[in-house]
Amino acid sequence: MPRTTRNRLRLGLGASAFLLAAGLVPAPAGAAEATDYAITVDPAAKGPRIDDTMYGVFFEDINRAADGGLYAELVQNRSFEYSTVDNKAYTPLTSWTVSGTANVVDDEGRLNDRNRAYLSLGAGSSVTNTGYNTGVRVEEGRMYDFSVWARAGSGTTLTVSLRDADGALATARQVAVAAGGWAKYQTSFTATRTSSAGRLAVASSAATALDMVSLFPRDTYKHEPNGLRKDLAEKIAALHPGFVRFPGGCLVNTGSMQDYSEASGWQRARSYQWKDTVGPVEERATNSNFWGYNQSYGLGYYEYFRFAEDIGAMPLPVVPALVTGCGQNRAVVDDALLQRHIQDTLDLIEFANGPVTSTWGRKRAQMGHPEPFHLTHVEVGNEENLPEEFFARFQRFRAAIEAKYPYMTVISNSGPDDSGSTFDTAWRLNRDAGVDMVDEHYYNSPQWFLQNNDRYDSYDRGGPKVFLGEYASWGNAFKNGLAEAAFMTGLERNADVVKLASYAPLFANEDYVQWSPDLVWFNNHASWNSANYEVQKLFMTNVGDRVVPSTATGTPSLQGPVTGAVGLSTWATTAAYDDVKVTDADGVTLLTDDFSGDASQWTHTGGGSWSLQDGQYVQTDVAAENTMISAGDVRWHDYDLHVKATKKSGKEGFLVAFGVKDTGNYYWWNLGGWNNTTTAVEQAVDGGKSTLISKAGTIETGRAYDVDIKVRGRQVTLYLDGQEWGGFTDDRPAEPFRQVVTKDRKTGDLIVKVVNAQSADARTAIDLGGAKVASKARVTTLAAAPDAVNKETETAVAPVTSTFTGVADRFTYTFPANSITFLRIRQR
Numbered sequence: 001m002p003r004t005t006r007n008r009l010r011l012g013l014g015a016s017a018f019l020l021a022a023g024l025v026p027a028p029a030g031a032a033e034a035t036d037y038a039i040t041v042d043p044a045a046k047g048p049r050i051d052d053t054m055y056g057v058f059f060e061d062i063n064r065a066a067d068g069g070l071y072a073e074l075v076q077n078r079s080f081e082y083s084t085v086d087n088k089a090y091t092p093l094t095s096w097t098v099s100g101t102a103n104v105v106d107d108e109g110r111l112n113d114r115n116r117a118y119l120s121l122g123a124g125s126s127v128t129n130t131g132y133n134t135g136v137r138v139e140e141g142r143m144y145d146f147s148v149w150a151r152a153g154s155g156t157t158l159t160v161s162l163r164d165a166d167g168a169l170a171t172a173r174q175v176a177v178a179a180g181g182w183a184k185y186q187t188s189f190t191a192t193r194t195s196s197a198g199r200l201a202v203a204s205s206a207a208t209a210l211d212m213v214s215l216f217p218r219d220t221y222k223h224e225p226n227g228l229r230k231d232l233a234e235k236i237a238a239l240h241p242g243f244v245r246f247p248g249g250c251l252v253n254t255g256s257m258q259d260y261s262e263a264s265g266w267q268r269a270r271s272y273q274w275k276d277t278v279g280p281v282e283e284r285a286t287n288s289n290f291w292g293y294n295q296s297y298g299l300g301y302y303e304y305f306r307f308a309e310d311i312g313a314m315p316l317p318v319v320p321a322l323v324t325g326c327g328q329n330r331a332v333v334d335d336a337l338l339q340r341h342i343q344d345t346l347d348l349i350e351f352a353n354g355p356v357t358s359t360w361g362r363k364r365a366q367m368g369h370p371e372p373f374h375l376t377h378v379e380v381g382n383e384e385n386l387p388e389e390f391f392a393r394f395q396r397f398r399a400a401i402e403a404k405y406p407y408m409t410v411i412s413n414s415g416p417d418d419s420g421s422t423f424d425t426a427w428r429l430n431r432d433a434g435v436d437m438v439d440e441h442y443y444n445s446p447q448w449f450l451q452n453n454d455r456y457d458s459y460d461r462g463g464p465k466v467f468l469g470e471y472a473s474w475g476n477a478f479k480n481g482l483a484e485a486a487f488m489t490g491l492e493r494n495a496d497v498v499k500l501a502s503y504a505p506l507f508a509n510e511d512y513v514q515w516s517p518d519l520v521w522f523n524n525h526a527s528w529n530s531a532n533y534e535v536q537k538l539f540m541t542n543v544g545d546r547v548v549p550s551t552a553t554g555t556p557s558l559q560g561p562v563t564g565a566v567g568l569s570t571w572a573t574t575a576a577y578d579d580v581k582v583t584d585a586d587g588v589t590l591l592t593d594d595f596s597g598d599a600s601q602w603t604h605t606g607g608g609s610w611s612l613q614d615g616q617y618v619q620t621d622v623a624a625e626n627t628m629i630s631a632g633d634v635r636w637h638d639y640d641l642h643v644k645a646t647k648k649s650g651k652e653g654f655l656v657a658f659g660v661k662d663t664g665n666y667y668w669w670n671l672g673g674w675n676n677t678t679t680a681v682e683q684a685v686d687g688g689k690s691t692l693i694s695k696a697g698t699i700e701t702g703r704a705y706d707v708d709i710k711v712r713g714r715q716v717t718l719y720l721d722g723q724e725w726g727g728f729t730d731d732r733p734a735e736p737f738r739q740v741v742t743k744d745r746k747t748g749d750l751i752v753k754v755v756n757a758q759s760a761d762a763r764t765a766i767d768l769g770g771a772k773v774a775s776k777a778r779v780t781t782l783a784a785a786p787d788a789v790n791k792e793t794e795t796a797v798a799p800v801t802s803t804f805t806g807v808a809d810r811f812t813y814t815f816p817a818n819s820i821t822f823l824r825i826r827q828r
Helices: 017-023 230-237 301-310 335-353 359-366 387-404 421-432 446-451 478-493 531-540
Strands: 035-041 096-099 102-105 118-121 125-129 136-138 143-151 156-164 173-177 183-190 195-204 208-217 243-246 287-289 293-295 314-319 377-380 409-413 437-444 465-473 498-501 507-509 520-522 527-529 550-552 565-569 573-584 589-593 610-613 616-619 629-631 639-650 654-662 665-672 678-685 688-696 704-712 715-720 723-729 737-743 749-756 762-767 773-783 800-804 810-815 819-827
Touching (some): 173 183, 195 208, 230 301, 230 527, 243 301, 301 314, 335 359, 387 421, 437 688, 446 478, 446 688, 465 478, 478 498, 478 531, 565 616, 565 639, 654 704, 810 819
Parallel strands (some): 243 314, 465 498, 507 520
Antiparallel strands (some): 156 195, 520 527, 565 654, 573 589, 610 616, 639 704, 678 688, 737 749, 749 819, 773 819
């Protein structure tokens, strides 16, 4: 994911503005009349083959997706390893309360070198764990398995209990701990009541040491030991994904590349390294999570491989390339360390595929899986923003992997965005080197997805294939799903280029959110599908085997000029502005302000603190994000904007806005954004941003820059210190009517997939090109209000199945407003 420090949470979109922005689609008046369309299918022509692995899922431990999520462990901080390195608010006793005396110790008495902290519990004392969310979740009649590693010099008796505020949740258990060294002890509970606010308590009659205090539901997914939370795993399985990409994401390409050892100083903020995550759970080295919490690695590579196998999906692991990203942007220069990581990747393939006589194949067998996992793809790196440095290291990995395992597909990437200098450089390097597959990532507004259905139409059919490893529009409302569905018709149409695609992120625990939107939401007792999930499921369970070429008429579009006021802003930076001037195309002054008087022409709509200082307008809050002030008329068009801007302090540069309609709809030139690494123009549509043009660049502190923006129609040209920096034309129609047709070889069905992302019905003449078809079609429809959002207690977006009896070689079907419709038509 293109991770920045910016708040990406819960970006909302108005009901229809994303379709209507900039006059791209005319607004319906009241109950809009149906719009007429035509779809023409050519069943005799052969379109691209669609692989069984076309659609998959991407799992990253973000939003507590692993611990407190898919990993079924109910005890938080079970090994007392939480640290301020993970989160400044953490202590080794986070999620624990103590009655009596207890302290966390890191000394030679530890369980093992890779599990360095343990609890020293005094005689007659107890500790109680609060679990995740509101507490430990138990259900009446269900069984729960408790285990603990304990050491007591003279022996002791542990009393283990489950309670909530209303009393006992199960009969307490007595566990006898023998005198001597560390040993594992186990017992089980049957819950007598259902509660989402349980507490697990462990009391000791004598002084004892405890570690790995664990409570698992017996009923994990497929009843696997050290298993997965059943409802969450079942939601993934219900998608029938073709692949599972794991474990990240920013977990992979951030932090130290060193191992967890005495030699490295027991690094606690490491990149995700697979060898840390296999073997007995009590020996898996804890690590800081990039997203601000601890990761236990109870859910590790073995469990990922096992889960992919359980659901019939291709495993697709991602390994670090020794170039950090996600805002860190450092290339590690240590050839020995690089070679160690390359060897680790070769060992990973052996762990997945090697015979039980091999070193790592034996480790897999010892963990319970002597059969190979049939790994065929491995990805090196994730969203590196230093393309030259990344690619030099990628080539080292690729050469070593292909030399030993020539059947492996080694996947590269194109950086964190859909365009820009990093993207262009990365693609050039990948193309010139004949790389098999390139991973693209982007998160954009719904409008962007509607505008870019044809993105892959012009890609080189003979070049590297595309893995769309992460994508989403900003939001979990149905309008986001509609835009994504429209885009997915383009992915399928280009299945000869786009070989793999996965929405991201997959999971979010509603009480621990770092990133939104997400596919599945949950807490400690429930889970629910987003509207986006329902879209993904509809496509993933109705893929087909081959594209049947088809064409469709479009929606008449209205192209007006870029209109709006002007604005100034900052992001985690203080900056000063002066000499603002706006003139129309004829040179007539529309606005001028040298801030020698007051600032009455400006309206403050963002955060931060603005004040007049020495004839400049200064934003002084270095922590504030999006501090927008605006001036002028929202009807302005065809104008020139000049401003003098100076960065005072902070992480980034400054932001100069134009085409400002309101707080969620504008363009801005972001100079020195992304931790002062990139300059770009972004467009906001109802709060969701898309990047229109991007280049590497930094802004110097204390230097005054002359910023000029020329707006003519829908063409915008940008100048920095009198030199043309770049420009763009925002003239792509946000087409709301999209379709694709595929054929299911097994059933013989033609699958006509239509997205109608507008407030009018789409009355459509469908010509099947002479195909002999049955008169009945099975119809699956997703239709809802654009702002509809699924919640724990309310499912506003869900599929409805029906039968349509009017199918013929030529027939008419009316697709409802704001709908996604799949017609499965049996060929005779």
